[in-house]
Amino acid sequence: MTDTRSNSQTDGQGAAALVSNGVEFDCRDRALLREIDRTGSVARASSNLGRSRPRDLSRIETLEDAFGELVERRRGGSGGGGSQLTDNAEDLLARYERLQAALTATAQVPETVLRGTVTAVAGELAEVNTSVGHVRGLHDGVAVGDKVQARIGADAITLLDPGSDPEPDSTSARNRLDGSITDIDRGETVLTVEVTAGGAAFRALVTDSSATKLELTEGREVVLTWKATATRLVGENR
Secondary structure, three states: OEEEEEEEOOOOOEEEEEEEOOEEEOHHHHHHHHHHHHHOOHHHHHHHHOOOHHHHHHHHHHHHHHHOOOEEEEOOOOOOOEEEEOHHHHHHHHHHHHHHHHHHOOOOOOEEEEEEEEEEEEOOEEEEEEOOEEEEEEOOOOOOOOEEEEEEEHHHOEEEOHHHOOOOOOOOOEEEEEEEEEEEEEOOOEEEEEEEEOOEEEEEEEEHHHHHHHOOOOOOEEEEEEEHHHEEEEEOOO
16 A cells, blocks of 8 residues: 655655655655656766665665566667666656645644653654653754653654554654544645544644545544654753
């Protein structure tokens, strides 16, 4: 199943992502495929984007395992070698760009605010004990014992069917909660879904097509996930 989500950006706009089998297709992946389409070469695309070709090739393989064939590679010969996008890749790009347009059109992105106490700090991430359990997020200077707010934008939350929820990845730095849908506000292109989890009300932005695939209705059990890097930790005195 392919789901949709978005990452929170510092300018308040949403950055879309398509999710399949635990793999996210995001703006960096879009840029890579568009550059391959423009140049006809993975090597030239990587060079133009200032990236590593081996890493980009590895990324393409990861994406293809989750989303299907995306790049058709042709060996050199009388017509020369190169790479071109598959029809599946064009469809994936179209779906991503429709989602990004819908999120950009959303005037305001609601937030869920959890209050708690910092229990651990590791580099740019800190762990906070909140009413829903331990939540991890980005900080700009906190210490163990500090009282903080954990702010999660509705465009940062992914809703999953509990039956298709992938096992947590030790490197994904994801927050995860089980919850149930308590309200659905249907906009023109994006739904705002309220989910109660751990006694707190979370709001998530979901496209109409994704809501249909997930069969979202009030009372439905879902899994909420969001990256620690999409959670902002802010001191209570700010």
